[in-house]
Amino acid sequence: MSPTREPANGGRRLVIVESPAKAKTIKGYLGPGYVVEASVGHVRDLPNGAAEVPAKYKGESWARLGVNVNHDFEPLYVVNTDKKEQVKKLKQLLAESDELLLATDEDREGEAIAWHLREVLKPKVPVRRMVFHEITQDAIQDAVRNPRDLNQRLVDAQETRRILDRLYGYEVSPVLWKKVMPRLSAGRVQSVATRLVVERERERMAFRSAEYWDLTGTFATERGAGDAEPGTFGARLNTVDGRRVAQGRDFGADGQLKNPDQVLHLDEENARALAAALAETRFSVRSVESKPYRRSPYAPFRTTTLQQEASRKLGFGAKLTMQVAQKLYENGFITYMRTDSTTLSDTAVNAARVQVTQLYGAEYLPERPRVYAGKVKNAQEAHEAIRPSGDRFRTPAETGLTGEQFRLYELIWKRTVASQMKDATGQSVTVKVGGQAADGRDAEFTATGKIINFHGFLKAYVEGSDDPNAELDDRERRLPQVGEGDPLTADELSVDGHATKPPARYTEATLVKELEEREIGRPSTYASIISTILDRRYVFKKGTALVPSFLSFAVVGLLEKHFGRLVDYDFTAKMEDDLDRIAAGSAASVPWLRRFYFGEDGNADGGADGSVGAPGSAADSGNGDGDHLGGLKELVSDLGAIDAKGVSSFPVGEGITLRVGRYGPYVEGPPPSPDEPGQRADVPDDLPPDELTVELAKELLAKPSGDFELGTDPETGRPIVARDGRYGPYVTEVLPEGTPKTGKNAVKPRTASLLKSMSLDTITLDDALRLLSLPRVVGTDPQTGEEITAQNGRYGPYMKRGTDSRSLETEEQIFTITLDEALAIYAQPKQRGRAAAKPPLKELGTDPQSERPVVVKDGRFGPYVTDGETNATLRRDDDPETITAERGFELLAEKRAKGPAKKATKKKATKKKATAKKATEKTTTAKSTSAKTTAKKTAAKKTTTKKAAAKKTASASKTSASEKDGSGE
Template sequence: MSKNLVIVESPAKAKTIEGYLGSDFMVKSSFGHIRDLPGKELGVDVDKNFEPKYEISTDKVKVVNELKKLAKGKEVWLATDDDREGEAISWHLKEALGLDDNTKRIVFREITKTAINKAILSPRAIDVDLVNAQQARRILDRLVGFQLSPVLWKKIRAGADRKNLSAGRVQSVTVRIVVEREREIESFNSKSSFKVVAHFLVEKNKVLTAELSKNFEHESEATKFLDDCKEAIFKINSLEVKPTKKSPTAPFTTSTLQQEASRKLGFSVLQTMTVAQKLYESGKITYMRTDSMTLSQDAMDNAKNQIVTAYGEEFSKPRVFKSKDKGAQEAHEAIRPTDFSVQEGGNDRNEKRLYDLIWKRAIASQMSDAIIERTIAKIGISTREEELTASGEVIKFEGFLKVYLESTDDEDEDNKDMLPPLNEGQILALGEMKATERFTRPPARYTEASLVKKLEELGIGRPSTYAPTISTIIKREYVIKEDRAGLQREYREFLLKDKVVNSSVGTENYGSEKAKLFPTNLGIIVNDYLVENFEDVLNYKFTAKVEDEFDDVAEGKVSWQNMIKSFYDEFHTKIEEAEGADASKSGSSYELGVDPESGKKVFAKIGRFGPYIQVGEATDEDKPTFVSVKKGTLISNITYEDAIAILKGPKLPLELGLYEDNPIVVNEGRYGPYVLFDGKYINLDKGEDPLTVTKERAIELIEAKKNTPDGALPRTMAEVDGEAVTIAKGRFGPYIKHGAKYYNIPKTEDPVTIDDKRVGELIIEAKEAAAKKIIREYPENDKVKVLNGRYGPYISIGKRNVKIPKGTVPEELTLEDCLKLGEG
């Protein structure tokens, strides 16, 4: 029987570690935190030096009882993560299990046999300072959230479910960053200028591209330049060859991993951390929550061996990276593979892709500089003082570029091509020269990754907080992440060719957005209210200062109670003031002016179903009238002129007349604008305004729908097992309906041409796949099953899906357990 009990927080981690320790060790999981502040009360006694009231989470009672039994008569080793959160979990385990103060605490940053055995040989006590830093964060965030959120419930009248409104110390500041960027974009005035690019014909049919370093502000200046170049002689005035080098970037920290995984793999911040957690727990990478750029000497030696073996001695250059962040924990390591000789890791495609990214970044950090030869040609114009510039690069030695190059958020970034052979004094033949109108662009909206970068720059939050913070503001619908179609605009272009200048007007798309973060009306309203009434809480410098104070607590420099007291007294006074303030100034309603026809006040408001214009007030003799505004419109942007135009213009639903004796109706629904015709819903193109759709455009969409293969759906197929079968198309694509069951049709199958035999095969395949998902069934109640889904096990009760609490073993659930969870 095992003499030792090792407790970790993750079952996957427990499984990996158990494989490295002998039979004397039993490894069990706490399934994360076991104790927390109560969910339905403040749980902090502000009159007793902020004493917290911790309780065992209801879904962890069984886990705690089991661990208590297992701990009896055994040496207990607390092996939770090596950070503040992990230290706190160990402390809570010690308290809840009634363990001795001398209970052994072991830490490691990678789950390998060497690291585990080394940790066993050097146990320590629980670091109370780290625990207090985590307690300070948890208690301060509880005080802010628990006392500020009810103020929002009382003051914000935005048609939202009041309990869905919340505020948080980091969450609200993050929303502020997104809102302020949106306002920068709104106030930005784009200016046009003319960029000149010339193409010269050189020997062997090669083209040399050169640009003028400045843009012309006015059309007349651009055309004058082209006119002057009609008879010009173009000569290479100087040719400069500069050897230069490019150095690799540091191995990944949490935030740089999130940014690069977003750019290169398209991962969200949460997805990156979820996949990285799996790689860590399976022993493939070091701990994924870190702000350190450092590699251990063992890791550097391991990387060097791999580089020399794979690429040669000249590609190796050991490097030590230091963080500029004074709070970075250099004793920890950057994110790296646990073994550089393992070039592929992970159990699924995403794990393999992220592991590959981590491996390449870490190995590249220990490689030689890339040696680059940069050539810059200055081209003189005989009729002008300006010079054109052509530049190019050639890689003389790949160095780290053989493995990896960091991506960039700069959309204008491009690689410079190698120039054709050139000589100083060489006369160039002009092929053509263009002066093209270009427009300045507003600041870019944030992606999840660039928002993380901004938070890190401002010193707001820490590696463990980025992903949950961004997930929260999206879940609360303060911010929406989506793609948006761009708009079209005209631009002018002047072309000099064969000594003649011609002008033309082209069109281009601009402003399209992919996976960007936009503030919602609700987000703006809540932000404006909080900034006006709690500016200190939403102040960037203050929020960063609090993070520094947490660091001071972790280092034992400051008492956590004193740190919280210095914040709380003033904060609580502001809460009391806000509760007594006028609720009409919540920002959910904007008075715009007076309706010229009725003489009543006109408001822009936000309601449960989106923005709308209201004419009149509830106190008027006649009831107010309401007109919906296009979804996505920010009410803070609606002017009086906009409101009057909306009131006078067409309104949804919009009837466009008859076609083939059926009415055509345009409307907007939950999934966007559509045309309703003969009982069928036909979506408008993304970005198309339903209020501007003409009858001709609607008929075009109707006919297009008829002529597409989907127009042949639904189809009736042969019965299978005595039950009717139809094929139709729904919101998520084509599907088979067999009796009362629905099955998706794979993308490889054509729902219009698929035959009866293949449909029968797909039904059998789908049933077999469904059977594999079943973890437990109950003969006494066939409506209840425990299933394995895309996001893990869950309980299916009839048509409802019920989440299984953390710490519960799905295979052990009885029918009574399932029904109880269903009631909850």
């Protein structure tokens, strides 16, 4: 091994990576002449809100975008607020260094981070890029010896994507705020991903189930019991009088047969009649067809296939998979985990082949190494597939890993080793069995079997399936040895009824697969896209299925109707092609962005640079006139045509409408008259849209939700009503018409939540008046003179005396406790510790990472999972009673990945206080002298500031010019 290249003249080199964990690992592979520090991700980005826009730009029309759309889409970058201290530290380290090595990831994002670091730090020493795809000693030292320059094309490509996504999000999201609900977001890929989930739900809602029947026979050979093969086997009815019996695939979504003339649809009556007619039939083998079976290994993992398989086999979400993979990479266990490549280096192939021989024997090793060609269109970056790092693979037992990291490493290791093993081979057999029914009909049954003679790679790894009922590759189905003409007897003929099922909802794994197959977005971003649509409540989970919320129906409906091209699958995929061409240098960024944002006169075939049509353009709409291509800006400029109520309303049936309101979805019954609203009822947030039927809507409307009057308060004369609010049932008084609700003279109605022992079905006016009378004055403490009150709070019933609160044991005590009883409680020492712990709601088993028992508990802020060390609050769609162990482990893993919450630190004011004290002790003469000195310093500071500003402007101009030179225009 050649030595690591040392800095010239015995100096030191500053190596900057993204994460502290990565920095720690790399530091161990470098000598004393190196300082390794983390940038902690991006240090600079477009401003996140108006507060981050520098003062001199606030008046610009484009400032809210953070992109100067009038000047070649020049981005306005600002140092992230939470990174200013880290940037300061990096500058200090750089001032003490003789060379800067930017060692961020070797992809577009990593190249952009490196470029931003160079622009922010403004180094005066040599700057080089240090790149590697695995964190091992050999790889790191080789990267140090062979640095390269920044790849400006990759930087430009990432910058174009960032600008495009900013324009899309910042222009379209406000439309959603105005027309649907505040604080919503739109995104180039997230909106399309949401549309996919919504469209699948629409298919389920439109689906009509069909019923069909068939027969399954258990047939016995007439060979002896000593035969080597089983003497019985099962077969399914295939044809009747030569006509194929209908199966689920023969029905359309409308529940009707696709080709009724070509198949026989058996109902229950006909199926049972046929079974009875076949009861005494003598069957025989009509044909036996045997074919060679061969299955080749799966390619090594790339980002999307790893996410899909980790979901199927380990129950990991895409986000968790990438978090765990990131840790494995940073700690030197696997190669870079964001890759489109299935290629293995010669080093990796040799390592895999050695392990095949060691673990399985030479008979499992093919003569030549296997080579996997990439199938991903426009695959970016020259990375390997995801594999164990190093020139010798550590077995999972050798790593010392535990929990999620062990399980994911094992998956990657198995897949990599299996990819260099021989094919699995065997025989697939089809046996057809026939017989004549008593009524003359001819029935033919079919049985299929598979025998694996040589398991090959299946010894090491078997891929999972998205269909839980699918048969995996290593599953054998052995049939008895039979020949054509052999007689058979039917031991049993069973009649089976089936119903067609709606298309399955997407899971994280199948949504990732769908996005990749449609060539939408980049595989490396899919985990964050899915996380975003879950966090925004466009989608929620039901088990592993992704269910769209009613809110997402409103958002997608608006986008489809008024911004159709922006959520068009082909258009989004073509945008991806254009962005890849910009990265390759075959297209220019600025003309493409100008066309997308402003549009331009042209024809429907696209501009001179070959880019796709602008959103909302004639080219997009397909009207063929091609006179004007409108851009995004024009599209969002006139919102008058968007009916806000219309996009958020969906007919349920029989005059009932589902509406998406500011506080959630609700159903509205038919209005009694055109001028009056219909009866309303809230819809549960976690109700899947395909389950909202007319019958369920009627049930919701029939419930005592909304206002129902309990009576009149005899003291005030105001009506008292009970309501079922979004945060639980409560009672309130109705103020007279014209009562001011805002301003100085505003009057707030008395309101009180129902006690746990109360319900809307049984509450009376007396109960309501008791609740509205709270807090109740118990009496006055004779010693302190303070009033003692009893009331109901967020955490239960309690008493209050000044600032001293004491819990009550029951809600009834609020109304019954006497002054003496209250004083007795206050006479007791206050319990400073926590109350006795509540028993767990559910036990989930042992966490694979912490190896501690995990339970579900009911906490102060709601149910949560804990292993005794880490607590994770359940999400809104997690039910404490039905939550699975895998989901609990996932929540804990996400919480661990975030790390401990940062505590705000207060700056010490000692120096300021000392200075102030000294100042007061100064004489009047000293004050005068100090004032003169201060005035001189202020004048000097202003001069320096002006010079610095002029210098900064000149530097910014140079930077802008250099960016243009590298943009490929």
